Amino acid sequence: MSQGGIKPHASLLPDTTRADLERAWRDRESEAALLSAGGYHAMAVSLRVYALEIQLKWHVCLHLDLEYLPRACKTHDLGDLVIFTGRSRELDDPKNGNLRSNWDILAAFSKMRLNEIRYQSSASFDAAKLAELSDALDDPANGVLAWLSRRP
Amino acid sequence: MAVETPLRIVTQRIGDAIRSFVAGEGLDRDEVAIVGTLDEPTERIYLVVGSYRKIDERRWHSGIMNAIRKEFPDAPGLTSRLVLVVRNVSRIEQVYREMIVGDDEVDITEML
Numbered sequence: 001m002s003q004g005g006i007k008p009h010a011s012l013l014p015d016t017t018r019a020d021l022e023r024a025w026r027d028r029e030s031e032a033a034l035l036s037a038g039g040y041h042a043m044a045v046s047l048r049v050y051a052l053e054i055q056l057k058w059h060v061c062l063h064l065d066l067e068y069l070p071r072a073c074k075t076h077d078l079g080d081l082v083i084f085t086g087r088s089r090e091l092d093d094p095k096n097g098n099l100r101s102n103w104d105i106l107a108a109f110s111k112m113r114l115n116e117i118r119y120q121s122s123a124s125f126d127a128a129k130l131a132e133l134s135d136a137l138d139d140p141a142n143g144v145l146a147w148l149s150r151r152p
Numbered sequence: 153m154a155v156e157t158p159l160r161i162v163t164q165r166i167g168d169a170i171r172s173f174v175a176g177e178g179l180d181r182d183e184v185a186i187v188g189t190l191d192e193p194t195e196r197i198y199l200v201v202g203s204y205r206k207i208d209e210r211r212w213h214s215g216i217m218n219a220i221r222k223e224f225p226d227a228p229g230l231t232s233r234l235v236l237v238v239r240n241v242s243r244i245e246q247v248y249r250e251m252i253v254g255d256d257e258v259d260i261t262e263m264l
Contacts, residue, residue: 031163092231094214100214108237
């Protein structure tokens with residue numbers, strides 16, 4: 001919500017604050033942990049990819065020192081969002097090949113599989129694929145979440 | 153694409169770079185599947201390279217990206233427009249079967 005009754009600039013989204021985004025991505029991660037503990041691994045990892053999208057939007061606000069998300073970031077495309085975090089060139093650095101591999105796994109899943117997963121039975125999910133997605137997020141050295149947490 | 157070259161030529165050169173890397177790894181062309189889509193609104197290219205031969209997915213990812221960088225020394229930003237997934241599969245057909253072409257996407261597999 002807009003703060004103090006003053007609307008933010010028109011190029012910003014008045015209903016999407018930096019604080020909202022931080023609460024949302026942390027909540028989605030907590031909910032995913034509960035799903036995973038309950039054995040719902042596919043939904044858990046899907047929720048974590050949604051959390052990643054929200055976290056990227058939060059990082060955009062941090063990078064640009066904005067209280068509200070820019071309208072230009074009203075997208076689900078991880079590749080577009082990472083540009084606004086100011087860190088896309090790190091992903092294209094040949095020295096960061098393993099990080100890039102993890103990023104691409106998540107970007108491809110987000111683009112091609114995330115919508116479809118809703119219609120699949122839990123039994124149809126490939127355990128190795130789910131583990132690959134979790135590793136892409138959580139690998140301590142080259143995982144996307146570890147990378148995002150190391151703010152330049 | 154923003155790259156000032158027709159899409160068909162760009163994709164063909166990407167395919168050449170991938171095939172060159174595959175050959176360098178000692179695999180035959182028919183042991184590897186290469187599929188791709190172009191997302192028109194974002195001009196991003198999604199590539200999946202899969203093989204039933206046991207491959208090191210992460211090393212292959214870096215190797216293919218580097219091969220594409222070398223193929224396009226005049227367009228260093230091209231790889232930032234790519235999303236590449238390398239997969240071990242039990243059957244080569246799996247790569248084609250699981251390919252998804254979204255509403256805003258064009259299948260570029262034949263151009264690779």
